[in-house]
Amino acid sequence: MLGLSVLADSGLEHYRGSFRNPAMVFPLLSSSMAIGFNGRRLEKPLSDEKTGPLVSHLTSAATGVVGLGFHLYNVMKRPGGLTFTNLFYAAPAGAPFALALAGALGSTADRLARGKDTLGPIHLTSGRAIGLLTSFGLIGTVAEATLLHFRGAYHDPFMWLPVALPPVTAASLARDVVDDQPRQITTSLLAATAAMGLIGVGFHAYGVARNMGGWKNWRQNLLVGPPTPAPPAFTGLAIAGLGALMLMKKRRKARG
Amino acid sequence: MAIDPEQTPRAKNGRAPDVMTPGGWVSMREYPENEEVDFVIVGTGAGGGTLACKLAEAGFSVVAFDAGPYFRPLEDFASDETEQNKLYWTDDRIVDGDHPIKMGSNNSGKAVGGSTVHFAMVSLRFRPEHFKTRTALGYGVDWPIDWQDMWNYYDEAERALHISGPVSYPWGPKRGRYPLRAHPLNAAAEYLARGAEALGIKWTETPLATLSAPIGQSAPCVYRGFCVTGCSTNAKQSVLVAWLPRALKAGAEIRDLAMVGRIETRNRRCTGVHYQREGEWHFQKARNVVVAGYAVETPRLLLNSANEEFPDGLANSSGLVGKNLMVQLNQAAWGQVDDEIRSYKGPPSLAISEHWNYDDDKDFHGGWSYMSQGPLPITWAKSLAGGRNLWGQALIDEMARNNHSVGLKMVGEVLPYERNRVTLADDTDQYGLKIPRITFSLGPNEEAMIDHATDFMDKSLEAVGARERWKEMDDTCHLGGTARMGFDAKTSVVDADCRSWDIPNLWVCDGSVFPTVGGVNPSLTIQAIACRTGDRIKQMSARGEL
Numbered sequence: 001m002l003g004l005s006v007l008a009d010s011g012l013e014h015y016r017g018s019f020r021n022p023a024m025v026f027p028l029l030s031s032s033m034a035i036g037f038n039g040r041r042l043e044k045p046l047s048d049e050k051t052g053p054l055v056s057h058l059t060s061a062a063t064g065v066v067g068l069g070f071h072l073y074n075v076m077k078r079p080g081g082l083t084f085t086n087l088f089y090a091a092p093a094g095a096p097f098a099l100a101l102a103g104a105l106g107s108t109a110d111r112l113a114r115g116k117d118t119l120g121p122i123h124l125t126s127g128r129a130i131g132l133l134t135s136f137g138l139i140g141t142v143a144e145a146t147l148l149h150f151r152g153a154y155h156d157p158f159m160w161l162p163v164a165l166p167p168v169t170a171a172s173l174a175r176d177v178v179d180d181q182p183r184q185i186t187t188s189l190l191a192a193t194a195a196m197g198l199i200g201v202g203f204h205a206y207g208v209a210r211n212m213g214g215w216k217n218w219r220q221n222l223l224v225g226p227p228t229p230a231p232p233a234f235t236g237l238a239i240a241g242l243g244a245l246m247l248m249k250k251r252r253k254a255r256g
Numbered sequence: 257m258a259i260d261p262e263q264t265p266r267a268k269n270g271r272a273p274d275v276m277t278p279g280g281w282v283s284m285r286e287y288p289e290n291e292e293v294d295f296v297i298v299g300t301g302a303g304g305g306t307l308a309c310k311l312a313e314a315g316f317s318v319v320a321f322d323a324g325p326y327f328r329p330l331e332d333f334a335s336d337e338t339e340q341n342k343l344y345w346t347d348d349r350i351v352d353g354d355h356p357i358k359m360g361s362n363n364s365g366k367a368v369g370g371s372t373v374h375f376a377m378v379s380l381r382f383r384p385e386h387f388k389t390r391t392a393l394g395y396g397v398d399w400p401i402d403w404q405d406m407w408n409y410y411d412e413a414e415r416a417l418h419i420s421g422p423v424s425y426p427w428g429p430k431r432g433r434y435p436l437r438a439h440p441l442n443a444a445a446e447y448l449a450r451g452a453e454a455l456g457i458k459w460t461e462t463p464l465a466t467l468s469a470p471i472g473q474s475a476p477c478v479y480r481g482f483c484v485t486g487c488s489t490n491a492k493q494s495v496l497v498a499w500l501p502r503a504l505k506a507g508a509e510i511r512d513l514a515m516v517g518r519i520e521t522r523n524r525r526c527t528g529v530h531y532q533r534e535g536e537w538h539f540q541k542a543r544n545v546v547v548a549g550y551a552v553e554t555p556r557l558l559l560n561s562a563n564e565e566f567p568d569g570l571a572n573s574s575g576l577v578g579k580n581l582m583v584q585l586n587q588a589a590w591g592q593v594d595d596e597i598r599s600y601k602g603p604p605s606l607a608i609s610e611h612w613n614y615d616d617d618k619d620f621h622g623g624w625s626y627m628s629q630g631p632l633p634i635t636w637a638k639s640l641a642g643g644r645n646l647w648g649q650a651l652i653d654e655m656a657r658n659n660h661s662v663g664l665k666m667v668g669e670v671l672p673y674e675r676n677r678v679t680l681a682d683d684t685d686q687y688g689l690k691i692p693r694i695t696f697s698l699g700p701n702e703e704a705m706i707d708h709a710t711d712f713m714d715k716s717l718e719a720v721g722a723r724e725r726w727k728e729m730d731d732t733c734h735l736g737g738t739a740r741m742g743f744d745a746k747t748s749v750v751d752a753d754c755r756s757w758d759i760p761n762l763w764v765c766d767g768s769v770f771p772t773v774g775g776v777n778p779s780l781t782i783q784a785i786a787c788r789t790g791d792r793i794k795q796m797s798a799r800g801e802l
Contacts, residue, residue: 079441079449084423085461089440153436155469210470212478212489224478 002102002236003038003060007031008229009095016223017091023070027099030056030063038106045113057107064100071096088151094144098233101137105130105240112247127247131177134241138170138193141233152226158203161196166234169193173241182245182252190245194238200231261325261332262342265513265533267368272504275497276473276490278330285507289540293317296529296542298516298557301370302782303766304548305495305503306413310790312506316797319509319540321531323553324366326512327373329496333488337634340485343367343374347691349552350681354697355732357583361484361635362733364550368512369496371550372779374486377465377493378605378627378667379419380776381410383428383613386623389772395621396671396772400743400752401788407431409784409791414463417493417783418471421463427610436468439477444599444628445607447662451716457611462627464603465493465779479602481630495783517689519545519561519570519762526570526762532687544761544802546754551581551735551768555678556692558739558764571739571749571756571764578678580740581696582773583732585668587706588629588639589713590661591722597662604630605665612709613775620704622669623775626713629663636661643728662722664713667733668705669775670698678738734778736770753792754785761802765789 010027019025037053071091078086087093108130111119122129142163149159169189176186208225209215222228259266266273267284274280287293294316297304308320325342327333334340345364351357365371384403389396411432414421421434438461441449445461452459466477466487477491490497500510514533519526528541547554555578559569569577605627613623631639633655640646640654681693698706710727717725742748745757750769756762767782774781796802 079446079453079459085438085440088437151437152469155436155471207470210475212475212491220478224476 001239002098002105002233003031003034005229005233005236006099006102007035009227009233010099012222012227012229013092013095021070026063027067027096030059031099031102034060034102034106038109041109041113048114053106053110057103057110060103060106061100062103064096064098064103067096067099068093084151087147092144092148094140094147097140098137101133101140101237104133108133125247126180126251127244128177128180130240130247131173131244134237134244135170135174135177137237138166138173138234138241141237142166142170156203156207162200162231162234165189165196166193169238169241173244176245176248180248182248187242187245190238190241194235194242197232197235197238200234201228204228204231261327261512263513265511266326267510267512272510273326273328275328275330275501278328282501282504284504284509286509287317287319287540289538292528292541292543293319294542295319295544295546296321296540297546297548297765298529299370299548299550299553299766300368300500300510301365301495301548301550301766302372302779303550303786304546305369305372305499306783306786307546307548307765307790308508308510309499309503309506310787311793312503312508314790314794314797316793317507318503319511319542320503321511321514321516321529322368322370323515324368324512326368326510327486327496329373329486329488329490333482333486335480335482335488337485337632340374340482343486345553348683348685349691350683350693351696352693353676353695357694357696357732359552359694362586362731363583363735364552367496368510369494369500372494373496374484375494375779376484376605376777377603378608378777379414379417379421379463379465379780380608380610380625381428381431382406382774382776382781383610383623386772386774389621393616393621397740397742397747399771400741400748401785405788406781406784409787410780412787413780413783417465417498417780418467419463419465419493420468422461425463426458426460427614434463436471439464439466439468439479439603439606441606442479442599442602442628442630443595443597444630444662447593447597447720447722448607448609448626448628448664448716450720451664452609452611454719455712455716457609459607459609462603462605462608464606465498466603467491467493477603481600481602481604482632483603485632515687515689516557517560517687519547519557521561521563521565521570521759524565524759526759544763546763546765547739548764548766550766551738552678552692552694554764554766554768555738556680556690559680560690566758571758571762573758574746574749576674576740576747576749578738579674579676580672580737580771581676581678581694581735582670582672582737582770583696584670584734584773584778585624585666585702585706585709586731586733587668587710588663588665588728588731589710589717589725590639590663590728591717591725592657592660593662593720593722594660596659598659599628599630599662600632602630604628610776612712618708620701620708621671622701622705624666624668624705624709625775626664626666626709629665631663633658639728642730644726662717663728664716666709666713667775667777668702668709669773670702672737672740672772673697673699734767734773736767736773736778739764739768740771741769742771753796754789763789
């Protein structure tokens, strides 16, 4: 889900930037690859294919990190450097982070499916590592939404929702991770955040309609309006969070 | 169905154009001519249109007249500079003096909404000292309004216009957050920014009256770039789009294609106005008359209304009606760069430096600011032909290099001189009214400011690698000063509330009340004054002082 959101969003935005830097195709390639491998994992959870997924997840993570550098460079080279206007309109500094997250989550899913307990030094089966990663991911995504909704001057009150809800979700998840105790409220919050990500597409579609010419002028307004593929990033992360909770519950049950 | 809005009035029969929807109408209250309305307002621009809204919302009966057509921006505005000349006041006028003013695009409008229909949307506040130039800076004349009072009304005007501005403004006292975020910079604006940084002065994104997020039925700006020939998307918050729909909703009547020719008085009070509409002269009765025709048409109407009671014209016991005409300096520096600039993309003035409004270490009086520029093709051709004497093939060749031209343009303060003035000529126009004679000359102070500003802007361009630089020395913009506000009846035409000293139910509300013009574009200040006047009238009415 996160991979899909990244593919569509970076595809749209990098198309808008006319792929002026050839490196701008990389996130498309790597997120496509991630979707492919993760999709296959869904189909055949017990496949013992190793190299392909591993390369894909590493590529995702690397592309994300390198992309972060590129986007920061794009902000800093503009007059004024680190100003609000550049953060609003230059390459979004936080966006490539989502790809790195997709890589990390994909690797985790792989290891777990193969019955391995660890990813490097990190223990996975407890669900706590994934939970923590998801919390951080949510906070990063909130930061992006906060910045870009501020750029839109919160002209619609619903624009506060993705700024207000996910931090509560992230905090609740982090608390569960720290206490190693999954709570019902966290499950509800994660479910609400997942739903919000999907509903957000609808709001963004409405936002596109409010641009000159509305959806009749979709070829232009999809690019200048609020990004329709962006909100499901919340959904992807929330689902990962639910997975982490499940793992935590499972382990508690096993311990009896 | 297609009636010509320049020939036939649209605001009639209980309805006015809904500017937000193609072919749409909104209902409009109409007042009979023999009913004495609370306020007749002559002009629907930054002063009159704003005041019409404020007074109607305060519960007064208001009829606002405009000599121009009621345009529908979504349908009537073409991406064509020549077609859009229809927005300017190009009736007969005589200009003279040492530096005759070019009347038209930069300083007039003949349309409902006035010149805000084609203004560049630059919405700046005066610096506090601009309201007290005599006592604080030693030149010009003080305003009878305090800057702190104005700060509140600037807030109100900025909220009403949903100004898109920087997150924090680098000059002057603290102000509230602009309602919307600034627009992205175009290449021309980036060149201003880099130049300012190279010279070690501050710059910022220009606060503009065009939307950066959807508001109501207005879509955000699409950066079409035809702002100064009329925005066809309604992203621009002109008076036509921002204030007048509110005025209509609150019960004001707007009469388009209605030229007011004379204000009638009896027993030293106004009784109403004579106006021409559809070829006939009419008379509208009124308890109060507000003149809001800007710095040429306002004194012209006051002078043309001379009668036995007021042989020198209305509100003119001081003899100052028409005097102290000011423009603003609009000189520019240009150059060529390797980068593709395409400066006509987006609003023309996306970046600004007000450094020289706040730095008083200069060897002349007054302040100036400068902004990035984005001339449309015909305007650019005129600049090249007039500023560099290019013609024929040479002009064509230079036009072809326009995508790499970049420039900076000043808005500079001109001091008030009584010799610069609007008087009446003997010729008459299509309405049979005496036309204005506009006499204007620059003084040594203005020449010094022009030298300072064009040198500085040239240095800024040089610092960012512009070559083949040249200076455009002959341009002015904006007007002010011909019915100045002041502290007493001897030295001014109106008081701080825009009420004339001589006739208690005659008001002036537009740029002509400015005692000094400051070093920034005036439209926001005119609207802030109109907001203040509206509030003051409401208070005075409640106290029975009208």
